[in-house]
Amino acid sequence: MTPFTFTIDAECAETWARAGTIQTPHGTIRTPIFMPVGTQATVKSVSPEELHTVGAQIILANTYHLMLRPGSQLIASFGGLHSFMHWDGPILTDSGGFQVWSLGHLRKLNEDGVTFKSHLDGSFHTLTPERVMEVEAELGADIILPLDICAPYPCPPEEAKRAMEWTHRWEERALIAKEQHRPEQTLFGIVQGAFEPELRKESARVIGNMPFPGLSIGGLSVGEPKAKMWEMLSYVTPELPRNKPRHFLGVGSPEDLVISVGLGMDMFDCVLPTRVARHGGLFTSTGRVSIKTSRFRSARGPIEEGCDCYTCQHYSAAYVHHLARAEEQLYYRLGSIHNIRFMLRLASQLRESIIAGTYPAFREEFLARYVPASEKVRDEQREKWKQATRAQHG
Amino acid sequence: MTPFTFTIDAECAETWARAGTIQTPHGTIRTPIFMPVGTQATVKSVSPEELHTVGAQIILANTYHLMLRPGSQLIASFGGLHSFMHWDGPILTDSGGFQVWSLGHLRKLNEDGVTFKSHLDGSFHTLTPERVMEVEAELGADIILPLDICAPYPCPPEEAKRAMEWTHRWEERALIAKEQHRPEQTLFGIVQGAFEPELRKESARVIGNMPFPGLSIGGLSVGEPKAKMWEMLSYVTPELPRNKPRHFLGVGSPEDLVISVGLGMDMFDCVLPTRVARHGGLFTSTGRVSIKTSRFRSARGPIEEGCDCYTCQHYSAAYVHHLARAEEQLYYRLGSIHNIRFMLRLASQLRESIIAGTYPAFREEFLARYVPASEKVRDEQREKWKQATRAQHG
Numbered sequence: 001m002t003p004f005t006f007t008i009d010a011e012c013a014e015t016w017a018r019a020g021t022i023q024t025p026h027g028t029i030r031t032p033i034f035m036p037v038g039t040q041a042t043v044k045s046v047s048p049e050e051l052h053t054v055g056a057q058i059i060l061a062n063t064y065h066l067m068l069r070p071g072s073q074l075i076a077s078f079g080g081l082h083s084f085m086h087w088d089g090p091i092l093t094d095s096g097g098f099q100v101w102s103l104g105h106l107r108k109l110n111e112d113g114v115t116f117k118s119h120l121d122g123s124f125h126t127l128t129p130e131r132v133m134e135v136e137a138e139l140g141a142d143i144i145l146p147l148d149i150c151a152p153y154p155c156p157p158e159e160a161k162r163a164m165e166w167t168h169r170w171e172e173r174a175l176i177a178k179e180q181h182r183p184e185q186t187l188f189g190i191v192q193g194a195f196e197p198e199l200r201k202e203s204a205r206v207i208g209n210m211p212f213p214g215l216s217i218g219g220l221s222v223g224e225p226k227a228k229m230w231e232m233l234s235y236v237t238p239e240l241p242r243n244k245p246r247h248f249l250g251v252g253s254p255e256d257l258v259i260s261v262g263l264g265m266d267m268f269d270c271v272l273p274t275r276v277a278r279h280g281g282l283f284t285s286t287g288r289v290s291i292k293t294s295r296f297r298s299a300r301g302p303i304e305e306g307c308d309c310y311t312c313q314h315y316s317a318a319y320v321h322h323l324a325r326a327e328e329q330l331y332y333r334l335g336s337i338h339n340i341r342f343m344l345r346l347a348s349q350l351r352e353s354i355i356a357g358t359y360p361a362f363r364e365e366f367l368a369r370y371v372p373a374s375e376k377v378r379d380e381q382r383e384k385w386k387q388a389t390r391a392q393h394g
Numbered sequence: 395m396t397p398f399t400f401t402i403d404a405e406c407a408e409t410w411a412r413a414g415t416i417q418t419p420h421g422t423i424r425t426p427i428f429m430p431v432g433t434q435a436t437v438k439s440v441s442p443e444e445l446h447t448v449g450a451q452i453i454l455a456n457t458y459h460l461m462l463r464p465g466s467q468l469i470a471s472f473g474g475l476h477s478f479m480h481w482d483g484p485i486l487t488d489s490g491g492f493q494v495w496s497l498g499h500l501r502k503l504n505e506d507g508v509t510f511k512s513h514l515d516g517s518f519h520t521l522t523p524e525r526v527m528e529v530e531a532e533l534g535a536d537i538i539l540p541l542d543i544c545a546p547y548p549c550p551p552e553e554a555k556r557a558m559e560w561t562h563r564w565e566e567r568a569l570i571a572k573e574q575h576r577p578e579q580t581l582f583g584i585v586q587g588a589f590e591p592e593l594r595k596e597s598a599r600v601i602g603n604m605p606f607p608g609l610s611i612g613g614l615s616v617g618e619p620k621a622k623m624w625e626m627l628s629y630v631t632p633e634l635p636r637n638k639p640r641h642f643l644g645v646g647s648p649e650d651l652v653i654s655v656g657l658g659m660d661m662f663d664c665v666l667p668t669r670v671a672r673h674g675g676l677f678t679s680t681g682r683v684s685i686k687t688s689r690f691r692s693a694r695g696p697i698e699e700g701c702d703c704y705t706c707q708h709y710s711a712a713y714v715h716h717l718a719r720a721e722e723q724l725y726y727r728l729g730s731i732h733n734i735r736f737m738l739r740l741a742s743q744l745r746e747s748i749i750a751g752t753y754p755a756f757r758e759e760f761l762a763r764y765v766p767a768s769e770k771v772r773d774e775q776r777e778k779w780k781q782a783t784r785a786q787h788g
Binding site: 040041042044045046047069070074077078084085086297298300314315316318319321322323325326328329330332333 | 434439440441472478708709713715716719722724
């Protein structure tokens with residue numbers, strides 16, 4: 001089995017952008033890369049074959065959800081996530097920590113770990129750094145993450161410091177606990193530190209120096225203004241070792257990808273492309289459009305001229321509009337495929353530009369052309385989704 | 395362009411079963427055949443490529459729904475249904491008559507036609523035999539149906555007679571009106587007569603003698619006991635011309651297919667396979683199972699051992715169970731593909747048995763093995779779906 005390696009193929013002379021190659025037991029990943037999210041062992045409405053076709057090289061699955069349903073032991077009895085869900089490429093599982101905070105109820109935190117009530121059936125569960133390593137070993141992903149504490153935004157400095165130090169102690173325990181499990185799995189470290197420049201730098205140094213083969217940047221994109229998020233990355237990246245891949249946890253939108261790459265990030269995961277697609281939002285080179293609006297009613301061309309995705313190759317925007325208005329299931333698939341392909345093509349273009357030495361120009365052109373959803377729209381959406389999640393997970 | 399033809403390839407010596415070949419401008423259909431239903435220009439959750447893979451040879455689309463949304467003129471401006479929905483095989487469109495009765499509001503019937511209020515936006519529409527021919531010409535299906543009146547069950551004999559005669563007059567008008575439209579489209583006649591043996595025979599004779607190249611049997615499977623339905627077919631079939639294909643409108647379940655073939659039916663359409671799949675009901679050779687029940691929680695094999703569908707070839711029943719319980723969109727696709735493949739494989743087995751001269755034995759074996767949903771369960775389901783449809787369509 002191929003061990004985990006990371007090599008840098010090219011670096012930008014003017015920014016922190018780099019192009020790299022990750023080897024995992026289930027295949028090669030060329031970075032920068034976007035990882036579609038398959039929360040419940042399925043990328044919503046998209047089949048594994050379709051994921052391969054859109055160019056997915058690695059997907060993410062959520063430990064929290066899978067631990068509760070169908071259970072990590074059951075998945076282990078099927079030979080792990082890869083064979084359970086019929087996806088033979090690399091997988092990354094998160095630690096479940098973030099979901100305990102966003103979905104779990106009645107959380108009780110102590111030095112040992114965190115106890116919470118399931119959003120599904122009200123049953124109580126405890127996650128410790130050791131238990132998370134066990135669960136992730138059962139799931140069998142190629143890359144796994146340790147239990148961490150994600151501070152909210154805003155967060156008082158002393159609370160931010162406490163959460164960071166707590167996370168660091170848990171990460172040391174995770175490193176030790178992992179030794180008892182599967183050597184073919186690679187444990188990334190997680191950098192925290194909330195929105196305190198000094199804490200961010202400290203966390204990057206501490207976690208960067210622990211024997212983690214890769215690093216995830218956590219605790220960002222939790223409701224802060226974008227400028228704040230970029231500022232935090234500017235403190236973190238210079239402190240990180242050059243030779244480890246950097247995963248920007250839970251990020252992001254097309255413009256986030258383009259900007260973060262210049263701030264030294266290599267790997268991205270986010271539900272945004274599939275979630276906005278389900279609500280009618282589709283990516284184009286000039287920004288996000290709403291396919292349900294009447295301007296697409298009789299649009300003969302594809303969603304975007306020149307797009308190489310299955311949807312744009314075979315269907316008019318008018319047909320996609322019709323399916324979306326009629327709330328037909330095929331719409332969710334066609335919309336998701338388009339947006340995932342958009343993200344993966346963008347990642348691939350970013351990589352090419354880094355190798356060609358033209359990333360700064362690519363970034364400039366992209367940002368001049370692409371109109372992002374406004375901060376206001378994003379906040380409203382986040383609030384709406386939160387409400388919906390609460391209602392759903394009751 | 396290939397004109398419409400029907401040839402009989404084999405006939406059963408003991409029953410009325412026959413195997414045939416239909417040529418249409420968009421391809422060949424081997425009968426008996428099951429036609430998946432694509433109400434809104436999409437077979438719910440299944441792509442056109444997947445329909446080809448499961449062996450679909452023709453699909454049905456609903457004139458009523460498409461006329462209201464996105465509109466038949468819009469579809470015509472895209473070159474018709476085939477190119478609008480990216481399906482290059484044969485299509486049959488119904489006349490919309492049945493949906494006016496089951497979904498429309500404030501219906502007003504007169505000799506000219508029927509006026510109703512749309513279930514979508516409350517707008518008023520009028521369908522006449524002539525208008526239906528125009529709409530179906532715009533949709534551009536290979537086989538089209540004329541406007542008819544579907545009597546309810548139960549129905550007083552005099553009302554049944556009036557509805558039948560009315561339908562016959564409308565069908566004559568449809569034949570004349572069709573002359574002004576697309577010669578490559580084939581108009582089937584519809585046999586009505588409710589549950590009156592003499593009316594059924596009369597309708598079969600009258601419509602069978604009109605210059606329709608094919609015949610649909612309407613007004614059955616509307617809530618009557620199955621025995622009543624079979625009885626009605628036994629009056630109809632002997633009166634029908636041998637050389638025209640017979641389409642059993644809105645039927646049915648696997649056991650309906652097997653029995654109806656012996657009663658002389660060639661073509662079938664029904665939402666049942668996809669609808670029950672969405673509710674967790676999956677077909678196996680011994681009957682319908684509910685994939686959501688805990689017996690499938692850790693089932694390592696496929697839904698059915700030996701099944702050649704995409705779902706059974708790539709996923710364990712446990713994974714399908716997990717997706718269904720988690721209400722994941724991929725479930726609806728995997729379940730629908732399994733059930734449609736089941737129906738198409740069954741149709742193909744029926745055909746082979748007719749050609750081999752073993753249909754009676756095949757039927758006997760199938761019915762001995764396959765436990766159908768009980769009359770009670772069917773009634774409850776029908777009631778539930780009716781309620782859901784009412785709630786949905788307001």
